[in-house]
Amino acid sequence: MALQDAANLLGPARHVVVFTGAGISAESGVPTFRDALTGLWSRFDAQALATPQAFDDDPDLVWGWYEWRRRLVQRVRPNQGHLAVARLATHVPRLTVITQNVDDLHERAGSPAVTHLHGSLFTPRCASCARPAPVPESTGEQPDEGRRVAPPHCRHCAGLIRPGVVWFGEALPEDALESAVQAATECDVLLTVGTSALVYPAAEIPRVAGRFGAAVIQVNPQPTPLDPIAEVNLAGPAAEILPALVT
Numbered sequence: 726m727a728l729q730d731a732a733n734l735l736g737p738a739r740h741v742v743v744f745t746g747a748g749i750s751a752e753s754g755v756p757t758f759r760d761a762l763t764g765l766w767s768r769f770d771a772q773a774l775a776t777p778q779a780f781d782d783d784p785d786l787v788w789g790w791y792e793w794r795r796r797l798v799q800r801v802r803p804n805q806g807h808l809a810v811a812r813l814a815t816h817v818p819r820l821t822v823i824t825q826n827v828d829d830l831h832e833r834a835g836s837p838a839v840t841h842l843h844g845s846l847f848t849p850r851c852a853s854c855a856r857p858a859p860v861p862e863s864t865g866e867q868p869d870e871g872r873r874v875a876p877p878h879c880r881h882c883a884g885l886i887r888p889g890v891v892w893f894g895e896a897l898p899e900d901a902l903e904s905a906v907q908a909a910t911e912c913d914v915l916l917t918v919g920t921s922a923l924v925y926p927a928a929e930i931p932r933v934a935g936r937f938g939a940a941v942i943q944v945n946p947q948p949t950p951l952d953p954i955a956e957v958n959l960a961g962p963a964a965e966i967l968p969a970l971v972t
């Protein structure tokens with residue numbers, strides 16, 4: 726049985742990398758990236774909004790979208806999948822958590838030192854001088870879906886504040902990418918969870934681990950391009966599979 730095969734790989738592992746994507750947060754109520762635009766947002770294309778060009782063309786549209794997503798994330802809770810990942814740290818000598826997600830649900834589940842390859846909804850910065858900016862105060866109201874919101878101005882240079890995420894066409898944070906690649910080359914097991922593995926260079930991380938001899942275990946209800954390199958494929962939702970794997 727696949728779950729037992731995965732447990733047998735994890736059991737003796739000394740260094741495990743958990744590599745996550747939007748699917749791990751799906752059962753918390755955070756839409757995955759490729760269906761992020763629901764309701765009023767459905768008339769937009771996520772991949773087109775997540776670009777420097779989109780922010781230049783229509784900063785209020787893009788800022789409004791990220792404010793909606795940030796406030797949605799603040800209202801939801803980590804699920805059993807995030808909690809199982811945090812628990813895994815007590816089962817293996819070394820655990821590295823690498824996420825493509827811009828939410829903070831791994832941290833809120835108790836995973837320390839999460840590597841965020843694509844930045845965070847909670848680290849806005851100035852688009853001109855790059856200095857960090859405060860996260861806007863939450864009003865406690867329901868997020869206004871589909872609403873344009875003017876971004877704040879930088880208190881140092883008056884430039885526009887932008888979300889602290891990595892947009893398409895932008896380089897990933899060098900330290901995050903470097904430590905992720907390093908961990909991938911060193912681990913015995915890489916557990917990839919809830920990612921379509923379509924966005925590069927992040928999608929290289931499980932492939933690097935496989936090339937360097939790690940066993941790759943995949944948790945995803947759908948097929949992905951990683952199926953051929955995964956030693957074990959656990960087809961199902963993360964919030965069910967991970968707690969069964971990490972008891």
Ligand code: BV8
Pocket residue numbers: 745746747748749751752757758759760775825826827843890891892893894895896897918919920921922923924925926944945946947949961962963964
């Ligand atoms: C760069 C932050 C260069 C913002 C995101 C060809 C080769 C190599 C690269 C490229 C190429 N063609 C184009 C590129 C470049 C591009 C790229 O990869 N494009 C792809 C689409 C072809 N990459 C870039 O532009 C990157 N930068 O290359 O820089 C450079 C170098 C030097 C100097 C300057 C430039 C930057 C990419 C970063 C994009 N930012 N996010 C935001 O969130 O708004 S990407 C976005 O996709 C997501 O946010 C997430 O981070 C990422 C990955 O998505 P997933 O997490 O996998 O989510 P997805 O919705 O796709 O899938 C969900 C999965 O969950 C599914 O498989 C589903 O089955 C599963 N699931 C559902 N429910 C569950 C579940 N699994 C488990 N349990 C469940 N319950």
Ligand code: ZN
Pocket residue numbers: 851852853854855856879880881882883884
């Ligand atoms: Zn500034």
